[in-house]
Amino acid sequence: MTDKTNNDNNEPDETPERVVGTPAAEEHTVAEAEAERSHEGPYKASETHQRPEEQQRRGEKIASLWFILAFLGGIGFLVSYFVYGPEEIADPRISQFSNALLGGTLTLSLFGIGAGMTVWARNVMPHYEVSSPYDELPSDEKEKSSFSAFFMRSADESGFTRRPLMRRTLIAAMLPLGIAPIILLRDTGPLPGDKLKVTPWADGRRMIVEGTHREIRPEDLAQDPYGMISALPLMHEDDYGENVHYPHGISLNDQAKSVILLIKMPTGEDGQVEWGEGMTEERRNWTHEGIIAYSKICTHVGCPAALYERTTHRILCPCHQSTFDAANAAEVVFGPAHRPLPQLPIGVDSEGYLVSTGDFSEAPGPTFWDYAKD
Amino acid sequence: MSKTTQAPKALRGVGNFIDDRFHLAKMGEKNLRKVFPNHWSFMLGEIALYSFIILLVTGVFLTLWFKPSMVEVIYDGSYERLQGVPMSEAYASTLYIDFEVRGGFLVRQIHHWAALIFLAALVVHMLRVFFTGAFRKPREINWLIGVGIFSIAIVEGLFGYSLPDDLPSGMGVRILQGVILSLPLVGTYVSMFLFGGEFPGEDIITRLYMLHILLLPALLLALIVAHFMILWHQKHTQYPGLGHTNKTVVGTPMFPAFAVKAGGFFFFTFAVTAGLSAFVQINPIHLFGPFTPTSITSGLQPDWYMGFLEGSLRIFPNTLDFDIFGYAVPVAVLIPGLGVMGLLFGALGAWPFIEQWITGDKRAHNVADRPRNVPVRTGLGVAGITAYGVLWLAGSNDILSETFSINLYLTTYIFRVLVILGPIIAFIVTKRICLGLQRRDRETLEHGYESGVIQQLPSGEFIEVHRESSDETVEILSSKPTITSTALDETVDDKGVESPESRKGMGKLRRRLALWYTRDNVSVADVEAHSGHHLHHSHSTEEQDKEPAH
Ligand code: HEM
Ligand code: FES
Numbered sequence: 001m002t003d004k005t006n007n008d009n010n011e012p013d014e015t016p017e018r019v020v021g022t023p024a025a026e027e028h029t030v031a032e033a034e035a036e037r038s039h040e041g042p043y044k045a046s047e048t049h050q051r052p053e054e055q056q057r058r059g060e061k062i063a064s065l066w067f068i069l070a071f072l073g074g075i076g077f078l079v080s081y082f083v084y085g086p087e088e089i090a091d092p093r094i095s096q097f098s099n100a101l102l103g104g105t106l107t108l109s110l111f112g113i114g115a116g117m118t119v120w121a122r123n124v125m126p127h128y129e130v131s132s133p134y135d136e137l138p139s140d141e142k143e144k145s146s147f148s149a150f151f152m153r154s155a156d157e158s159g160f161t162r163r164p165l166m167r168r169t170l171i172a173a174m175l176p177l178g179i180a181p182i183i184l185l186r187d188t189g190p191l192p193g194d195k196l197k198v199t200p201w202a203d204g205r206r207m208i209v210e211g212t213h214r215e216i217r218p219e220d221l222a223q224d225p226y227g228m229i230s231a232l233p234l235m236h237e238d239d240y241g242e243n244v245h246y247p248h249g250i251s252l253n254d255q256a257k258s259v260i261l262l263i264k265m266p267t268g269e270d271g272q273v274e275w276g277e278g279m280t281e282e283r284r285n286w287t288h289e290g291i292i293a294y295s296k297i298c299t300h301v302g303c304p305a306a307l308y309e310r311t312t313h314r315i316l317c318p319c320h321q322s323t324f325d326a327a328n329a330a331e332v333v334f335g336p337a338h339r340p341l342p343q344l345p346i347g348v349d350s351e352g353y354l355v356s357t358g359d360f361s362e363a364p365g366p367t368f369w370d371y372a373k374d
Numbered sequence: 375m376s377k378t379t380q381a382p383k384a385l386r387g388v389g390n391f392i393d394d395r396f397h398l399a400k401m402g403e404k405n406l407r408k409v410f411p412n413h414w415s416f417m418l419g420e421i422a423l424y425s426f427i428i429l430l431v432t433g434v435f436l437t438l439w440f441k442p443s444m445v446e447v448i449y450d451g452s453y454e455r456l457q458g459v460p461m462s463e464a465y466a467s468t469l470y471i472d473f474e475v476r477g478g479f480l481v482r483q484i485h486h487w488a489a490l491i492f493l494a495a496l497v498v499h500m501l502r503v504f505f506t507g508a509f510r511k512p513r514e515i516n517w518l519i520g521v522g523i524f525s526i527a528i529v530e531g532l533f534g535y536s537l538p539d540d541l542p543s544g545m546g547v548r549i550l551q552g553v554i555l556s557l558p559l560v561g562t563y564v565s566m567f568l569f570g571g572e573f574p575g576e577d578i579i580t581r582l583y584m585l586h587i588l589l590l591p592a593l594l595l596a597l598i599v600a601h602f603m604i605l606w607h608q609k610h611t612q613y614p615g616l617g618h619t620n621k622t623v624v625g626t627p628m629f630p631a632f633a634v635k636a637g638g639f640f641f642f643t644f645a646v647t648a649g650l651s652a653f654v655q656i657n658p659i660h661l662f663g664p665f666t667p668t669s670i671t672s673g674l675q676p677d678w679y680m681g682f683l684e685g686s687l688r689i690f691p692n693t694l695d696f697d698i699f700g701y702a703v704p705v706a707v708l709i710p711g712l713g714v715m716g717l718l719f720g721a722l723g724a725w726p727f728i729e730q731w732i733t734g735d736k737r738a739h740n741v742a743d744r745p746r747n748v749p750v751r752t753g754l755g756v757a758g759i760t761a762y763g764v765l766w767l768a769g770s771n772d773i774l775s776e777t778f779s780i781n782l783y784l785t786t787y788i789f790r791v792l793v794i795l796g797p798i799i800a801f802i803v804t805k806r807i808c809l810g811l812q813r814r815d816r817e818t819l820e821h822g823y824e825s826g827v828i829q830q831l832p833s834g835e836f837i838e839v840h841r842e843s844s845d846e847t848v849e850i851l852s853s854k855p856t857i858t859s860t861a862l863d864e865t866v867d868d869k870g871v872e873s874p875e876s877r878k879g880m881g882k883l884r885r886r887l888a889l890w891y892t893r894d895n896v897s898v899a900d901v902e903a904h905s906g907h908h909l910h911h912s913h914s915t916e917e918q919d920k921e922p923a924h
Binding site for chain 2: 189
């Protein structure tokens, strides 16, 4: 179990000595003391085992070899730092190479020190296994009762135990202070209000292909090889106020809740889409020429449900594999999500561009406590 | 050996200067003489400590350049592929560390690898403490501190992972927010306050940064210091062996041997971390691209220690979700997102006290259990590992499905079954193995060990010669404690009347558990070492009856 026990018959000290490692000499019998005289180490000779001089000498050499290697590694590290300048590491390949060079030399230097120290401990130092008593943990009765008597006497003396009015008012005085830090956190954010339920989508808002400024017409979808486009609302100058500019024209917050999947459903022989049962009259009215729009944000915990399989018209969220049926009001067909992706009512404006005709059918995004309340 | 070297004058000077002010000589010597038991498994906690130190050092270095800001900028740094792409300053500054700071890439990777190793070492260290019963009195509080360290470390890791604001990291934050939103009643409020508004807002990285570099490390540091102060005071447990008793600890003294070994081990740990960072790429954020709330890649994998939560989220069915008065309670988010964590830490924290309640054992233990000698605890531990492992694998079911060409949905069903059956089977199998090992131990104690030498007896029978085991082995085997519970011996008083306590609900439960906990164990109390027949070559066949009943 332990590596090489060699203190086998080392009786635990009988003395009720509780201080760990008080110099052993005090406890020695005469005979032991004599044996000890030739031994100058800090622990009893019976517990320590000198390595033979031969082994120590070899150990010293090997350890030093490791240390020299570590030294060279360290120097290598310092040199590597200057081999590639900040301009060169901009190239990922060089950056990776520089990383390996710096890391490799650092490893060599660290490993060398570690190995050298281990050789030192194993071959140069005497082998040790010494024993010492565990402390008796519970205090004895006398100490305990003395402590408790002292404590209670002092408490009485202070009056804390005997003056309830003062005690209670002090506690009362602390209470409001205790609440203060929590109150101070109030301004870390606004109240939810209807923020999670309202998005920029409204009657007549055009849409753009995500990541571009390109507005979308129904024909774009018919030509799209995937039959699916990920889209965002087209924001106008005055939506955010004059001085606010976003790289995509739309804030991340608004992107996060208004991104949609525009899907062109395949039509049957009669030119009609085969909608599922969940597609009520109202919902069908929210589509345009077989194009249907759903929130892209998964109702489970909010990943973009970005994978669309055209043949099965299923939308798959790659995070935890919730699967929604695009032909059937995005009902959940598999996975941990519980409610359908909200549908966005769409139509076309006078210039033939796709627009929303209102906001989502339900609050988009992860399901929360009052998502279904107005 | 030559004469003791005189302390150099400078050192003596410093020593005296300090001692004059603190009176440290006696205490210093006592601590330098502190004894550390030797066993490889004691190094697990050390690995955790060393990787924590590495994390502190590399983390400080990274703060020199990292900008915890979500302001959107158009990247114009030196990494060509992303020039002109809008991204947060946090992501841009991480690219800066990778491609414009020499050694920055390395340090970032060391930081990440060290975090993975830190958590792995914590888990394995914790398992060793669990399986050896080192959490028992007097070390319960240190166990609780350990559970605290573990839970904070996971959160700390998650927050660190979120800082660079690359695509997977932002998705992690998104999932965190989705889980928070699922909280009944307060979810939307907590989310608004944490994010300073809607997701993603402009505050979250700044706030996670504060938590990641200030608050949580400070808590961790405080807990780790407390952990070590308690450890130092109570001393280590030790495995059974000659001279290893509940009163005496045997091992290597702090100075010089342990100090040098531990120092060497620190450098090894650091070397491994550095080596991994040099040659095995971790979290190449420049390949992932910046976070946008609208896009995602499939096959995303969180850091390993979040895997079990990811797996829980994937396989928990939505059938338990319900509404009350039109308000939604998404159980399929609440339980895997928060419940599983709570269960893990709750069970870990409660176990020492549950075990103590079952056994009624109020004694202090300094000698560790051999896991086989406590089959129920060991079985539960392995069951726990199995459940964790299944959930963890479920966290990459898409990758498994693709690699092994199994239907994706089928993997989910398989994991749902496995997460229930796996632990049960693991428990039963482990307990059987433990009992088998106990029996073998008993036999070894009685008969010595099999020497591998085959001998033919005059009767023509072949036997394998058994040799006497070493004193050390005999000590280890014969010191096997018998598992008992006070619940089992208190119940009947001397008039044969059952005590009322043991008939009532909790008492009855406790008795049942105690029976379950102590049942089937093999006792060695009646065995005298090497009394078995295999050692005596001229034995008669009747002696075979002396074999312990199996
Ligand atoms: C930063 C985190 C941690 C560090 C640096 C750390 C370090 C250590 C070290 C070096 C030891 C002594 C060697 C050993 O027994 O392996 C130890 C003992 C111990 N650790 Fe931890 N540990 C950490 C976390 C934990 C965790 C997560 C738990 C359990 C939940 C835990 C429970 C214990 C207990 C009960 C002991 C005393 C057992 C004994 O004396 O053998 N520790 N710790
Ligand atoms: S976020 Fe879509 S399945 Fe979990």
